[in-house]
Amino acid sequence: MIQFLLNQELRSEHALDPNLTVLNYLREHLGKSGTKEGCASGDCGACTVVVGELHTDDQGAEQIRYRSFNSCLTFVSSLHGKQLISVEDLKHQGQLHSVQQAMVECHGSQCGFCTPGFVMSLFALQKNSDAPDSQKAHEALAGNLCRCTGYRPILAAAEQACCNKPQDQFDSRQAETIARLKAIAPTQTGELNSGDKRCLVPLTVADLADLYDAYPQARLLAGGTDLALEVTQFHRTLPVMIYVGNIEEMKRVDDFDDRLEIGAATALSDCYTALHHEYPDFGELLHRFASLQIRNQGTLGGNIGNASPIGDSPPLLIALGAQIVLCKGETRRTLALEDYFIDYRVTARQDSEFIEKIIVPKGHTLFRAYKVSKRLDDDISAVCAAFNLKIENGVINEARVAFGGMAATPKRAKSCEAALVGATWNSATVEKACAALAEDFTPLSDFRASKEYRLLSAQNLLRKYFIELQTPHIETRVTAYV
Structure with a gap:
């Protein structure tokens, strides 16, 4: 079973098809058609939703971190223990949300097909920024495409909605939502099982190692921005998946005197601060890595593990002399990243072996x-x-x-x-x-x-x-x- 909040409604799912995307879950299972399918490949942003997760800030306070996601690339199993917000959830007591109202007043909508995605990206921007500058607004909206018009009215809506932003229903219910997310926080391996297909959701590296040893044919699911394309674009079936996004050990960035150690399941947007501080060019390239929605989902380990010849991070990591730690059962080995890639989509990874973390040396000033x-x-x-x-x-x-x-x-x-x-x-x-x-x-x-x-x-x-x-x-x- 997996559990998550659909806005404030608790959803417990047992037998859903693990290949089901959040986009199709909203539209086909819940009748929420506000979220649109434009490309089914994470390029257009029409399907953008926002996912809320418990997060401890630098002062130790618990907050909800809201992030924009492409629902066409997000499998339902990755919602376990989180909150899902779609465009239908923004209107409250008959009143449009301030980001929706800004789109109306600034004439930011034309045909309207892409508008829900823009609204959700603006909502995430509003939640994460106080008076964002134009660079942040452009970054937040770069993954949303409009085929009818220019973007000036939409950027004007971003400025109106995010400067002097009013309190909304999500702010007033934050304490309640935090309590509800704590109550459904996973305590053991979750599972979606439709009979012929299943997705397992472990919470520790040890559990992942055991599951992967038991199911060596399973596909590891992290952000899903690459793996989901097999379902949405190539119409393949993935019989067994293991979702690694709830393993906190693999989502850490540890900063040592001579190196960074980055968990393989760390989202690219969470890698930015440490990598940009040490290597500004690496940070700048991450800004150019797909869209914010993709960076919020895609992981550094996934960008390595799929062995694409055009992945953006591997050339940088190879030039820095990075290593990866591979885990199989209780055995770990450290491998120079350049030795991981053997041929097109062929790697040195053994059966049931997975990337646990990436080690990035420090101190290369001419990088x-x-x-x-x-x-x-x-x-x-x-x-x-x-x-x-x-x-x-x-x-x-x-x-x-x-x-x-x-x-x-x-x-x-x-x-x-x-x-x-x-x-x-x-x-x-x-x-x-x-x-x-x-x-x-x-x-x-x-x-x-x-x-x-x-x-x-x-x-x-x-x-x-x-x-x-x-x-x-x-x-x-x-x-x-x-």
Whole structure:
């Protein structure tokens, strides 16, 4: 059984199909049709809902953390112990919520199909920000697409709704909601079971290890932003899933003197503060990682585990010399991340073995990262590059250069590195290293970029890195060519 709050209504579900998304649960099982399906792939934001979870702030006070999610990519099992809020829940005692009223008064709606998703993203923004600046508003709305109009009226609605925001029914019932969430907090492994399909929801790493050993064919479900596409886009059935999002041990970010240890089930939005503080370029790239809804759901471990050649985080982590801790039963092994990727979607992971955490070394001051994509926001990389050099007295002592989108796996550019190490850091050395990139990679052509464009972009990003280190005042951080 799983339990969650549907706004303030307690829902206990036993026999739902674990492949059921929150979008279809709302529309088909509850008749709540305000949440729309636009793409079923997490790209348009029309299906945005808000999920509330218990959270302890820096002062030790218990709060409810509200986050926008794409309901088309969220399986119902991931709601266990949480609160689900859809657009129908905002109107109260016959009055529109302040974010809805702002959309009306600022003329932010055209055909109206995308409007519920915008409203829910604005609601989450209002809950998480006092007087947000335009950058926060753009970030909150970047995952919501409108096909009818421009975004100026919607941004005006964000300003009106979030500045001098009035108290709403969620604020007045916060203490009650916290108490109700505490009352349904999971205390043992939950399960959805429809007979031929099941999803298990463990609470500890040890329980996960036992379950994965018992069901080695199970698919691990974290954020689901990739796995759910198998159901929504490819119409496959997932007979057994194990949801890891309720394992607190795997959602921690521990900051040590020489390293960060990030649990594999940590949402990308929860990784931001620590990674941005240590490596500003990593933080900037996370801002470009899909949309806020995806970053609220997708996890760092999932972005590694799916072994996509165009995942944004692996090239950066490889350039930093990151390691992963793999767990199987009571056995753990630590592996350099670059050794995890073997071939296209093939990894060194053994049966019943899972990524428990990622170890990111500190102290690499010349680390830079760049992303090339067709759009600035909410787009997949054509090329993702990360450079990490150690230079003393003008000589390159160490070089780690990694790329995504250039091969079947995220990969180091070993020939390029060999051309750099031991050489003087100057334009001539950079040109030799650029030429060596042609030995490291023979990229493919696809709808994102041709092979020629990819190789030239990779070379130009190395040149850009050189120019930025020589003249830091023109540094532009993460880059997009549009």
